[in-house]
Amino acid sequence: MPSLSPLLLLAAIGAAPNLANAANSWIVPGAAWLSTSNTKIDAHGGMVLQRGDTFYWIGQAASHSVQPYMYTSTDLLNWAPAKNPQNSIQWMWRPKLAKPNGSFYIYGQVDRNVQALISTSITDNYSVSGGKVTLPPNAYTYSDTGMFQDDDGTWYLLTSADHNNVQINRINSDGSIGPRVGLMAKGAYEAPGMFKVDGIYYLIVSGKTGWRSNPNSVFWATSLGGSWTGPVGIAPEAEKTYNSQNTFQLTLKGSSRTTYIYMGDSWDSKGGPDSNYVWLPMTVDKASKKVSLEYHAQWKVDVKTGAVSTPGLKTRYEVQHADVVGRDGLAGRKKGGGPISSDSLLTFRNVAGLGGRQWVQIHYRVTDRTAGEAHISVNDEPAVNVSSLNHRAGYHHVVPVELNLRAGSVNTISLGMTGREEAGIVVEGLEVVED
16 A cells, blocks of 8 residues: 555544554553553553452553553453442542452542542452541641552551652551651652562652653662662663653562562653553662663563563664655655655555564654654554654654554555654664564
8 A cells, every 4th residue: 555645644643543452462661551452551650469360450540530440460461451440439549459458458549638448359349448538747638659568468558748758657457547657758759669679678759740750769778667868860860760750669579580660650741541651670789779770662571480571573674775755756755864854754665564463663863852753654544643652752762663564565664754854853764573
């Protein structure tokens, strides 16, 4: 099929790609993540709880009046929606799961106070448990919620208050919020999350910049009562935590290694349903107490062994072999190279596909993301913003997007741009992931 002309490309921008249902093969930071029902996963500000061989991901569903929504998985890749909505409660922010007794509890922020829900089943039939609890001292309210379970099985609720305190409260065996056991007051921080390695508690927090990402930091202590040492960045400062905000740290104890996973939200400008996720493995230097996010454009973890892997089988298409098609169509053809202009398309032809949904890594750089952005079309599908498929677009040189490719070397992939030429969008090539 012929590729879209530049004018048709711009006219078609914003339409959603037609993606057939298929299993997820990789965790892709910043990319839209689809459930097994072929709907976008909507579970922000949440956490993952492992029970046996099943993982339960709970978060706030922006598309459903910020209700707590849950998904289940056995591989951390493919997530099936649970029985949702679970409860009629609305506007519960950053819900977290705990099991302090024979029941399951959801703790979240409602009206800037703690509200608990209770159920005998982890996946549905939650009801309100008690009234709202004003947790921080001196009648201050709080914004964000975290959850941590210590080695002895005790659960702790983490909160960040308006007066720049990150507070740690024990959850009692009856599910009520118990006494404060720890306090960290070293700056304007929110979005707390915690994990433990060899007796050291690591507390990850973000700065207070609304829905805009910032460099998240880590503090460490030998006890929940402190004192806390830090802050130290968990990623290069310019990356702003790879365009995400911390929400939870998942400890996966495999047969060959323990893998620590950072869970973050890649928010849109309003914290809405267009937001995505950034999950990455973490490395911990036990000597220096330094925590670092281990960035991969695509990765996965074997939930049995704990081993992390990245794509190994890819086919590369260099930009020098692509065509540049101007407003006059094929008459303006020349080989690719240099920045994309707003009146032309960079077209890769004879791209091999396996048939169905497939990851394609776009290797490109942008001088000024605010001046313009790239758009992509495949075969006869409508063109879409690359940033709508992956929030890392423009921020990282390798941007995976999931496209619907036909079987065989018959696919045409075109890239264009809108905005000012000083955006400086330079494509280096494509890689089609085949495993």
